[in-house]
Amino acid sequence: MGEFGISQPVRRKEDLRLITGGSPYTDDIAVEGQAFAAFLRSPMAHAKVTGLDTSMAKDMPGVIAVYTIADVRADGLADLQTQAALKDRQGNDLRAPARPLLADGEVRFVGDPIAMVVAETQWQARDAAEAVIADFEELPAIVDARKAIADGAPVLWEGWPDNVCFDWDSGDEVGTGAAFAKAATVVRIDLVNNRVYGSPMEPRVCFARYEPDRDRVTLTCPSQGAHKIRNNLCDGVFGWSHDKLHVISPATGGGFGIRSKMIPELALIVWAAKKTGRPVRWRGDRSESFVTDSHGRDNISHAELALDADGRILGMRIDTLANIGAYASDNGPRVPTGGGGRVAGTVYDIPALYQRVRCVFSSTSPTDSYRGAGRPEACYLMERLADKAAMEIGMAPDEFRRLNFIRKEALPYQSKAGSLINSGDFTATMDIALERADWAGFPARRKESEARGKLRGIGIGYFMEASGGPPQEEARVRFEPDGKVKILAGTHSYGQGHETTFAQIVTDTLGVPFDDISLVQGDTDLVPYGNGSGGSRSSQMGGVAVLRASKQIVEKGKKIAGHLMQREADAVVFREGNFVAGEASVSIAEVAKAALERDRLPDGMEPGLDETCRYKREAAWTFPNGCHVCEVEIDPDTGRTTVLRYTACDDCGRILNPLIVHGQIHGGVAQGIGQAMLEEVRYDAETAQLVTGSFMDYCMPRADDLSDFDAGFNEVLDPDIDLGVKGAGEGGTSGAPPAFVNAVIDALKDRGVTQIDMPVTPNKVWAALRAATAPRAAE
Numbered sequence: 001m002g003e004f005g006i007s008q009p010v011r012r013k014e015d016l017r018l019i020t021g022g023s024p025y026t027d028d029i030a031v032e033g034q035a036f037a038a039f040l041r042s043p044m045a046h047a048k049v050t051g052l053d054t055s056m057a058k059d060m061p062g063v064i065a066v067y068t069i070a071d072v073r074a075d076g077l078a079d080l081q082t083q084a085a086l087k088d089r090q091g092n093d094l095r096a097p098a099r100p101l102l103a104d105g106e107v108r109f110v111g112d113p114i115a116m117v118v119a120e121t122q123w124q125a126r127d128a129a130e131a132v133i134a135d136f137e138e139l140p141a142i143v144d145a146r147k148a149i150a151d152g153a154p155v156l157w158e159g160w161p162d163n164v165c166f167d168w169d170s171g172d173e174v175g176t177g178a179a180f181a182k183a184a185t186v187v188r189i190d191l192v193n194n195r196v197y198g199s200p201m202e203p204r205v206c207f208a209r210y211e212p213d214r215d216r217v218t219l220t221c222p223s224q225g226a227h228k229i230r231n232n233l234c235d236g237v238f239g240w241s242h243d244k245l246h247v248i249s250p251a252t253g254g255g256f257g258i259r260s261k262m263i264p265e266l267a268l269i270v271w272a273a274k275k276t277g278r279p280v281r282w283r284g285d286r287s288e289s290f291v292t293d294s295h296g297r298d299n300i301s302h303a304e305l306a307l308d309a310d311g312r313i314l315g316m317r318i319d320t321l322a323n324i325g326a327y328a329s330d331n332g333p334r335v336p337t338g339g340g341g342r343v344a345g346t347v348y349d350i351p352a353l354y355q356r357v358r359c360v361f362s363s364t365s366p367t368d369s370y371r372g373a374g375r376p377e378a379c380y381l382m383e384r385l386a387d388k389a390a391m392e393i394g395m396a397p398d399e400f401r402r403l404n405f406i407r408k409e410a411l412p413y414q415s416k417a418g419s420l421i422n423s424g425d426f427t428a429t430m431d432i433a434l435e436r437a438d439w440a441g442f443p444a445r446r447k448e449s450e451a452r453g454k455l456r457g458i459g460i461g462y463f464m465e466a467s468g469g470p471p472q473e474e475a476r477v478r479f480e481p482d483g484k485v486k487i488l489a490g491t492h493s494y495g496q497g498h499e500t501t502f503a504q505i506v507t508d509t510l511g512v513p514f515d516d517i518s519l520v521q522g523d524t525d526l527v528p529y530g531n532g533s534g535g536s537r538s539s540q541m542g543g544v545a546v547l548r549a550s551k552q553i554v555e556k557g558k559k560i561a562g563h564l565m566q567r568e569a570d571a572v573v574f575r576e577g578n579f580v581a582g583e584a585s586v587s588i589a590e591v592a593k594a595a596l597e598r599d600r601l602p603d604g605m606e607p608g609l610d611e612t613c614r615y616k617r618e619a620a621w622t623f624p625n626g627c628h629v630c631e632v633e634i635d636p637d638t639g640r641t642t643v644l645r646y647t648a649c650d651d652c653g654r655i656l657n658p659l660i661v662h663g664q665i666h667g668g669v670a671q672g673i674g675q676a677m678l679e680e681v682r683y684d685a686e687t688a689q690l691v692t693g694s695f696m697d698y699c700m701p702r703a704d705d706l707s708d709f710d711a712g713f714n715e716v717l718d719p720d721i722d723l724g725v726k727g728a729g730e731g732g733t734s735g736a737p738p739a740f741v742n743a744v745i746d747a748l749k750d751r752g753v754t755q756i757d758m759p760v761t762p763n764k765v766w767a768a769l770r771a772a773t774a775p776r777a778a779e
Helices: 015-019 070-072 123-130 173-181 226-240 264-276 286-292 334-339 373-392 397-404 426-436 439-452 497-511 538-565 588-596 658-677 731-751 762-773
Strands: 034-040 047-053 061-065 113-119 133-138 164-172 183-193 206-212 217-222 245-248 280-283 297-306 311-324 353-361 457-465 471-478 485-489 517-518 574-575 578-581 584-587 610-616 625-634 639-650 709-713
Touching: 015 426, 034 123, 034 264, 034 286, 047 113, 061 123, 113 123, 133 731, 164 173, 164 334, 173 297, 173 311, 173 353, 183 373, 183 485, 206 264, 217 226, 217 264, 217 471, 226 245, 226 264, 245 517, 264 280, 297 373, 311 334, 334 373, 373 457, 373 731, 397 457, 426 439, 426 457, 426 625, 426 639, 426 709, 439 457, 439 625, 457 538, 457 731, 471 497, 471 538, 471 639, 485 497, 485 538, 497 538, 538 574, 538 578, 538 584, 538 588, 538 610, 578 588, 625 731, 639 658, 639 731, 658 709, 658 731, 731 762
Parallel strands: 034 280, 217 245, 311 353, 485 517, 639 709
Antiparallel strands: 034 113, 047 133, 061 113, 164 353, 183 297, 206 217, 206 280, 297 311, 457 625, 471 485, 471 610, 574 578, 578 584, 625 639
16 A cells, blocks of 8 residues: 555645646636637616617727627527436426527526627726616516415516426325325424525636637636536537537636536637637636526425334425526536435435425526535435424434434445435444544533523534436546656546545556656546546546556556566566566566567557546446534524534545545535525525625635534445545535534524524524514413
């Protein structure tokens, strides 16, 4: 294994370069002769565009071109279509209105692009965009999904009279009804999963250059996978062969789902570069990102558990309204349906399950994948329901879970949500977390808080998510002439540390020095195939592809080494970087050097140690899970909640690098607590104007909002993955919200507060306490 092998806590080799400017981000890269784009965006949430006058803008200094939907249509660019391939309750294929690249007679949310200006400087482009005159006939706008489906609600899309884009269900409605009919107790809960904003480090940005001699465009932009961007643009918008578009993704400061999605601006910048013959750049500022980036979550759910007399779960019903915004985006309809639906019920043995989700249009920015993409929503609902069930039947929350967990000996377990859960030890994982959190010592700590006039609570958030994404990935491992090794990966690192973990796999397998291994990614010319990173798929897909390509090198190396040592290849053994046959041995570095010389190779063998693996998996998902425990203290006079302790025990399968996985857990927990405690995208209920349009209004968590995190592991290897790994990136956002909210309710329940929705702000807590203790009016 060695100091730099698999499972070792190796410091990330990319960090120094990233934090000292050695890896440029997209906006750092200047292009000679570049022009700049800016957009006129809708100031109204819903309106008809009755007039559009670009004449003044075209005459302004530095303006190269002004484009509207008429120009887009004239050049035959296609509208954006959702990529969610799903069937509704009647078995019909999902259908959803397409999104025009620029407004086509109607705008549907504040920020919808109407016109694009290209000019010599950024400020000239922005000034000219403001000079485009648009006339509007304002139409009714809707923010709340419940109002959108109410009788008499204004219709947001012709053809969808009830404003429901897609009505989906899963499970056995009749069988679940029968389970509820024989229940001793039925527990019900209504929850809001609040809308949030992804906040990547770099706002939306891209630039494109046209090469007329090759009739090809190069697009540079941050992404979660350059190939997906290229394929979506070529196949979905332009109708080009893939060789006509070269996509480069340099350093990307966080993805969170946003960076994997197709947005109109990418297509328009590529088109403008070809149309003008100039390199064209666009960078939206942070306010523009707040208004136009896809948002996450925004679900309203009613859920029920049927219990027998002993507290065992008999069945579960879920009914969700998912606000998908103005358009059905790339993955928007899939996130609350198939995305979260496949883990409904999570780690619990639920004999009967039925879930229904209606994806509802509103006059807001479209929603799409946000770290976890449906699974955190499912886990939050399940864990809040589990705590409420335990409270109503008088059982401790840990005992209720222990009673209802899927037993280890029952695995593999076919859940009623349709997932085959193949590994885990949920009771042991929870027990580790509770011991590390000193669950047994909590009553004494609660009394100490009470003595100071504070309210103390502790909560569990047990999560399970399904990670994996597209079931194919490719990696190439290549020895260079200087003896160093390059990994060419179809995944894309935007903070996960692939340059380090993939190098650990190679050094562990090939015995090559860790510092001699580098990673190439994010360039469709250099890496011919890839499905990018999302859904915590990188280690289980890209990592396995790297491992298998490395093993292919070993097998080829045995043949070369045998030839060099005049031994049969079957007699050659590879260990610790050397090929050994009896007393003879040759290092992999020597074999790699010989591999470049045809006359030193066995007859018919191609030169080079250069192997590619296209890895395809039968099972689409792994099931990382974990138990998170949060302890909070509340000041009843102000409503302020303080996180005192936070403990996590995650089962991510084999841990390739503990330092990196700890970082993934810490980041996910911070994001999850951010949603639970502070973050919320808010629109004015009447006008659908964005209220939280900057970090002055949208409250991000800071260091002093959080405690130290104690993160541990229970490594239960996935038996179907070569490396034994499961996903690690989205556990924190799945476990933290229910752990935090359950802790808050535990602190408040003796004051009569048994329900509170995220974000749990001081004002909400203060108001809930006052409402619970207010004397009732005489009847």
